[in-house]
Amino acid sequence: MDINKAIEIEQRTGEAFLQTDPEDIDEADRLSIEALKRVLKSRPPHPSLAFLPLPGENSVLPHNTKAEEYRRLLESPLGKEPGVK
DSSP: OOHHHHHHHHTOOHHHHHTSOHHHHHHHHHHHHHHHHHHHHHSOSSOOGGGOOOTTOOOOOOTTOOHHHHHHHHHSOTTOSTTOO
């Protein structure tokens, strides 16, 4: 299954979801889990704008991250941080 198909299946609700083949749902779930595992492995030990939490993710700050630094990254527009030209 390709990623776009898995996303489409995962976003189904109601009758569309009920009419989906359970094997397709299982395959989309497995792909989603593998994708999330890869996200976790690819994140650096400190936050950067490229690795902000996913929408809806209950994020826990990495152990070596200062809350103020993280808040600054969240609030600053990409490329417009102080000292960046």
